[in-house]
């Protein structure tokens with residue numbers, strides 16, 4: 001039996017900002033119905049400020065609670081402030097989530113990133129990723145290498161089981177577990193490569 005914080009239970013029982021915004025300025029999506037849970041996030045802007053946010057989610061109580069708290073966290077923030085929010089912040093704001101449910105907080109972060117990506121478009125250097133990182137690692141849950149790397153980095157994940165808890169990758173047929181293990185093992189190398197990619201980006205744009 002999982003232990004849920006009072007705040008998780010409250011947001012699950014009384015979710016805030018449920019629904020859609022018909023004239024939303026930005027819409028972000030994460031997950032998919034085929035994979036068991038999905039989230040659609042609607043944002044209304046006034047200039048760079050998020051003045052309203054609503055969500056529609058299909059998923060468990062933790063997915064509802066994560067989406068609900070996320071809308072509360074971003075309303076009133078500027079887009080650049082919202083960009084800093086990670087799944088860790090969402091889980092912390094909820095007073096924690098069971099490890100097995102951390103993927104719900106990741107889904108929130110991904111929907112937010114998806115919405116912001118549309119605003120910043122192709123010009124956002126930080127969202128530029130290599131082809132390798134876009135490669136699908138887990139076909140059961142449609143999880144990319146980039147999503148796994150990000151979850152590892154933000155949450156300091158060390159084991160395949162932890163990666164499954166945070167991204168769902170490896171949680172069905174298990175065929176991708178070897179690949180996830182490889183990603184974990186070359187984590188340090190990948191982090192160095194990320195740093196190199198960032199430096200090359202900055203050089204390209206003349207910022208260093």
Ligand code: FES
Pocket residue numbers: 137138139140141169170171172173174175176177
């Ligand atoms: S391919 Fe990842 S669980 Fe099936």
